[in-house]
Amino acid sequence: MNIQTVAKPTLEPATGSSGVKMALLSNRMEGIARKMQNTLFRTARSGVLNTAHDFSCVVLTADCRLLATAESLPIHTLLGPDLMCEAVRRHHKTLKAGDCYIHNSPYEGNSHAADHCLIVPVVDEGGTPRFFVLAKAHQADCGNSKPTTYMGDASDVYEEGALIFSAAKIQSGYRDNQDLIRMCRARIRVSEQWWGDYLATLAAVRIGERELLTLGEEFGWDALEDYAESWFDYSEEKMVQAIKRLSTGSTTVHSGHDPFPGVPDGIPVNVTIKVDAEAARIEVDLTDNVDCQPCGLNLTEGTASTAAMIGIYNAIKDHSVPVNSGSFRRIDIKLRENCAVGIPRHPASCSVATTNLADRVSNPVQRGIAEIAPGFGMGEGGPIMPPAMGVISGKHPETGEAFVNQIFLGITGGPGTPTTDGFLTLIHTGNAGLCRQDSVEVDELHHPLFVNGRHLVADSEGPGAFRGAPAMEAEFGPIDGCEMTLIYTSDGTVNPAAGAAGGGPGALADQYKRRADGTLETLPACHAVKLSPGETVISYSCGGGGYGPPETRETARVLADVAAGLVTAERARAVYRVAITPDAAGLPMIDARATAALRAEAQP
Template identity: 75%
Template sequence: MAVTNVDQRAGWAREGVRMAIISNRMESIARKMQNTLFRTARSGVLNTAHDFSCVVLTADCELLASAESLPIHTLIGPDIMCRTVKKYHPELQAGDCFLHNSPYEGDSHAADHCLIVPVVDEGGTLRFFVLAKAHQADCGNSRPTTYMGHARDVYEEGALIFSAAKIQSGYQDNQDLIRMCRARIRVPEQWWGDYLATLGAVRIGERELLQLGQEVGWETLEQYATGWFDYSEAKMVEAIRRLPSGKVTVHSAHDPFPGVPDGIPVKVDMTIDAENAKITVDLTDNIDCQPCGLNLSEGCARTAAMVGIYNGILDHSVPANAGSFRRVDVLLRENCVVGIPRHPHSCSVATTNLADRVSNPVQRAIAEIAPGFGMADTGPIMPPAMGVISGKDPRHGDAPFVNQIFLGATGGAGTPVTDGFLSIIHVGNAGLCRQDSIEVDELHHPLFVRRRSLMADTEGAGTFRGAPSVYAEFGPIEGCTMEVLYTADGTVNPAEGAQGGGPGALSRAFKRELDGTLTGLPACHGVKLAPGEYVVSHSSGGGGYGSPLHRDPARVLHDVLEGWVSRERASDVYGVVLVEDGITLTVDEAATARLRAGLAN
């Protein structure tokens, strides 16, 4: 009997339903992995700040599912790492697990320990990979920090680096590697707990995928992956074709830093070919790797460009996976500071500072080619309130402590339709890392937080403004000395606005002395604090999108009432006249119209 159009449509509908169901199952598996890691990890950087990611990849090393993982961790890099595992271990078996953190072979930076498990069925066939990436409190660096911005090379950085090292065979630990980590890492019991949490995450992912394969069949899952990638590519095609074609060059720059006294300029050449639904980001015309820890790993360089694209197209229905990646070309070259690093150049800070100086101009480039799309710059990060604290805790017999804190960073960029996200922290994590609870930080560490608050008049002004800066002040408790190491960008080069929007405020760092006076601190520094001394951190504000004179006066009034914008700035920058009747503050619409007309001229 001939197949009718009705039969065809019914078949397509069934395929669509099946794809949606399996897609949700895959995302739920990644989410179960994340929940396991979050609930069982010991480090505050994991169980408070949520600085980790869990993904599922096909046997061909293509990214399939990532749930709410950090984009800078997962878009590109897991594929390279899984191919590295296959390269060094061509015969993969059930029970294998690999520890990998080499920035020269796909990982982001040495602080991100990845556990990779091949999902092998009962017949011995490789079906999937699961990968969990967890930022460590300490990774064996030569100083107690996971961000060695001043390191001239990987030797000065000092981290333990593992290249697809088999840490489990037959579900049993390789005690040689375990002893190596426990001997070199400053907080060995904390690392051990985080290792077990990460291991639990990948083993749960393995278990769930094996169960799913038994339920629906491995052939069905292969068909699903093919169809899901094709669907994702089609969604990206639709998104790109909503943009106009164009080509633009956008510049950014990282601040001066140890090893790079003139800073690091970044040039992004972007081409949007709407007709052929392709976007090309060319990063090849940039300087060579530099004698500092800011060099990007290949995973971070490619991913940073992709982050800017996914932000800029403003279509959150496009799945971020290997299918939609097909429509984007990121061009890199070897031995480039924003390309493919050569050993022994250090990539210690690869996930944040310079990566953001790639993502931000990419999303600004989209705004230049396609007004109404793209974004302004998210604020540069890593002020002292995102530093790594270390010392000895007098509350626990002077036991050593090391941990990164997330006590104060906002940075959200203005977009064509929204104000900057107050707690995005930085463009590469998309708001999925979390601001620390003051109470939890003070419970876990010998730390006193004196103040944390938003700062007035620090937002990038715009039709949609950037996020204001955060003020944070903290120091050690009585009987304790503490070192705070940080690698701040944005002290010289602010977050730029887009389409006429203004820049965000600069980042600042100070030490409050015992007499209460403030001493300015360098951008990349390790400050030692005695009881009664504090470090003061000003995070960067986010850039604004569109002219501030076009901002809805009601939004300006809201910001004034919240204390984020002063009445003077409302008038001078936004052209909004506010009047007070003794009880309430309101917008004088006629006076505002006159003032804006004058300011526009």
């Protein structure tokens, strides 16, 4: 291919036409992250990647500041990639073109051991590192002692058992380090599947590298560095404007994870939020919490910081604020070492660090900001990881081949906000709805699995002026001739998603095993359940918390929910104070006079 030499565009200070150039370059950077994502999505082999979309791709500056994320999962990408790239620079003093590093250490910034990250330094022709590209991909299997990527009952990292790489060089000169490849192939249960996912992730970072080298050739590296600084400054100013719209104040919000193996009383969480609107700063203090616990729920430094920041970005109600290291400047997160929601010490297990306890940090932050600044914040999203989001494993009865994969068959959880009802397919605050619910047909094609059904559950929403999302029920099990293991780590069977600003809590999670004779067996919240042909699991996800007093909900919205089967007429009357009666055709309608009387009674 012949490449024409063109004059390099220049960037001026961030005024006048340079603002347009900054916007164009920002779109180019986001476009590079999207190209990386599209590559990984279209070429990965595991369902958790090519169906559920549980991966993220980002661009960072050479000094490890987050620059572009596209549609990456928040829990993957706020304050983790910078720590991981710093680990690369700390362990490898010289970075060369053709290098690639595999990193999944929870003790050096990663989310949990199941998220394999490939990190490539983008090095110019003179040998100077200019950027980093990072792709994080959740694995179908990561070598844990059990066939799951979520070891909630692991007392420490040794019992967890995953392969953990600390910025290990997996490519030099664009050639694989076969020692590391053999380690993964030998330890991971579905080694061919892992190999395909590794190649997909590698292709993503190499495409990011190629595109950045092209961009550097087009604009010049100095111009791109000037752009990055201007973009960070602009992003900080947007965050300043967003925080100044809030009220000044502070509050401490208490939350807590359900009882679990290793923590029979659960894990209490205390989150102190301080908003200084005049100085345009938000502080979240997580230091007043318990030490690391003998279970897999402990957060990493990356996920603890990121979880708090997710709550902030959800709460400020301004989606024009770029999520990058510039807007991060206005946020202070206080953590302490050896804390369950802080900085873990080896050998604490962080196997479930992206989901359960992380949400018990994000949700109190967004609920606390609702207390400080009325009209902002959110209710709590539904706690996470019911059986319908578990990991299935076994051997296919036709081929005898092993299978391991996480499924996403039925999770809702969206919280009510000051202006909207809960997002039905949020899944949880950490992925912000960017992971996808599985197609039943695709799951049944890929695995020896049969889905009996899934549907929304009436009267399970967190009531409010804007309600939380209703819960979802899903029932599934193995096909004839197949034995299957399902491992899950469900939170929210005891502590529901709380509402905000007068909103109510969402429904609790629950789970049952339906035996072959049709009888039901209640299952614990964290469990490895064996399923034989004819047996199924029934999974109930949590409903999201509501926002605002339910008796102030617009009556037309209540009627629509009743018509859709999400709320019964009885609940509409008792909770929302709306009287619903059938019309001549038997369809629901509002009894305006009775509703007025009900709402008058509800007035203080």
